[in-house]
Amino acid sequence: MKKKPIIIGATAVLLIAAGYFGAGSYYEDKFLPNTTLDGIDISNDTVAQAKAETTAAIAQAQIQIVENGEAIHAFTPADLGVSVDNTEKLETMKAEQRGWNWPILLFREKQAQTDLSGVSVDEAALAGILAEIPLDNENRTAPVNATVVKGTDGYEITPEAAGNKVDLEQLKATILAAVVAGESEVDVAAAYQQPALTADDPVLKETVQKLDELTDTVIQYTISGQTETVPQTAIVEWLGIDENGEVSVNREGVTAYLQGLSDKYSTYSRTRDFLAADGETVQVPAGTYGWTLAVADETDNLISYVLAGKDVTVTPNYNGTGYHADGADIGTTYVEVDLSSQHMWYYKDGAVALETDIVSGHPQTPTPTGVFYIWNKEEDAVLKGYNPKTEKDYESPVEYWMPVDWTGVGIHDSSWQPAYGGEYWLTAGSNGCVNTPPGVMAELFGMISVGVPVVIHS
Template sequence: MMMKKLIGVSLALVVLGLTVGLLGKQYYAERYYYNTEFASVDISNLTQAEANDKIIESFSQQVINFNEADRQWEALTPNDLGLTIQAEEALALLMSQQHKQNWLLGALTDTPVDDDLQALISLDDARLQAVLEANNQANGPRSLPEDAKLRYSESQGYLIEAAQTGTQVDISSLKKQIIEAMVQQDTVDVSRAYLQPTITADDPTLVSELEQIQALTSMEITLTLAGYEEVITPEMIYSWLLLDEDGAYSFDEEMIYDYLGTLNDAYATYDDYRYFNSTLQGEIQLEPGTLGWSIDREVETQAILDDLKAGESVTREPAIVGIGYNGSLDDIGISYIEVDMTYQMMYVYIDGVAVISTPIVTGQIGTNTVPGAYAVWNMESPSQLTGYNPRTEKEYVQPVDYWIAFDYTGQGVHDANWQPTFGGDAYLTNGSLGCINTPPDVMAQLYNYAYNGMPVLVFQ
């Protein structure tokens, strides 16, 4: 009898279990298992639609608090920021995964869902911008970040000034912070959303620039000029150095150009009066002519900038423009052509020795030979002289065997086989149009001695 009772109880329990299991399966076919949470919201025993409504309601009731040093923020609601959550797809996925396990096992297991919730939340950028502007109006303007940059200090010299964060907010970063805070139900730390400087103190380019500037403190540029040395010192280099608002450095090209001007004032011979020890008159003063040199300020400015960029001490000659530079202040030297118009004589000196002495005919009154310190710039043999004769008021063409030009207005030395006599007062009645008429046999010798750049000294 006892056995029959036990069997009956067992059958009843089995039937009960099957019934409970069937009912539970039917119940949870469209409901979430017991102990299921979604975004920290308990959705146990709720349908998908009920769960979605509860999540939205819970989400809308949250309060968002902000923390920022020296600025006051009002607590905001999701509606203030246009915050919404789209959980339908995630809830549907959760329901489909639930069906893959036994409902009883699921009911006995906690099922929190917090993964990738940030992807389900959206925020209205325009509303967030409006909130930021309101905060700025209440608490004052924000400061932009400042990149690290080079700076000059009288006590420390050039150094790298550290970057500054500022208080300007990066909207996209703040948006991320707010969504994180919503998920974690935490306070928004606004300082974590500040715009960051793009250049920091350890930036390789900035460090390299500082190293280059510091190298300038130990470099010198020595210009050897006309037998002298002019040293561009580190102090001068520092005085040329410029830093812009971003800390980028450059050099003041105008100051370098002006410095080279002072060197030209001290050394250059172009357009200068000179004293010269002539053959017959002793010391005379020569007027300026084409002879002379100066520092090419444009070219040399760039050369100095290149030296500074290299960052190494250097000794060199500067870029020279003009005629007559020979490494000294004496651009006449010991080889030259001397034209004495007072005595109507020409002398040719080679290495200090007079190799030619000859009478000549210079310009007639009205077409006078213009005195000056000149230099040969063109030689032709044979040549054909052309021009206008103001005395005859006619164009002329005159062939010659030798032509040596020494200025840029048409003056030169050439043979003149039409001259009956040379020297004395011949120039008064039969003078040239400004050229130096020379006996043909002497002209052949002169042409062999002459060279481009040879000084031609013409004086009264």
């Protein structure tokens, strides 16, 4: 009577063992229940079956491109020529099941995702999908970087502004990720271009601090005995930041300011009031003498002064002749030629060092009026040109030659002239030069130096 329970118990054990080993054998090459890859149930599948099932499911799933909650395009991974090689992933999952532990793992969920490295697409097909999406990217709004602006109380940061221009490379990556993850939707907004600079960027905060410091810089120019302080309002106007968020200076604004200083102080191209030898003040037009600020060179300098943020007092660069730190223009050493009296004086340090009668240009070839300067001295020169009075070319040897303009007018000896002064210029006038008695010219040549102003007036 006692053998029957023993037989029943032994039978049960045998049945359980048979079930355990049978199921273990069954799951040795199959996935356990509750196993998914990329959201696809592969329970009870072999690796080969799971690969076929997941690959087919991924390829056939429809993915929608949406923007602002509306679908604007749709495609399937098959349209992209997707090739998913998840064999290694499946084999790893299978190995991790430890088939003989299946009773323990039976009721656990086992979810996995295919790594991006196991997915490839046809790049041409992907480019075609992107081209089909109605993005109209050229007409979209690009994001705006945060920037520094001039406020009522100094500089402040204007926050960045979002746009809807699409980063196509980012959209490609988002589409690929959606394919692999088995997602059914790609939001274009996830691929919008982002501002490079945001309001909390430390570079911008440092820039604001630096700009506030730079506006306190005192920059002074000493020009011809006068002092010009660069207005701090101008510095504030010039300062800004470039596309990298770094401090910059507006070159056009600096150039315009310096051109204003040049117009105010420069003497080149300026009509001058001149106190003549006879005590009368005459207006003398511009000639070759005078100076202007070297605006282009000084622009670079002023920009560097602003960016350095250090107080500075300097004399600006200039071009031309006749610059005097004390504000003098012609100065006290110069040559005066009075065409109306046909007379010439050489003043040295304010006193007459030499004077003489001269013969100026003939009425057909008049001597130009203006403020010039002696830019060269030459002995035994041959003057060449065309004489409209004789309608012939000429070559005139002279012992002393001092040109004063760029057209061939100068001061020289003239041994061919029998007389000087008076109205002799009306009939025997030169081709524009100041004819000087030979002996006087020799003396003047020895006394004068290059750079001396020559004032010719009538």
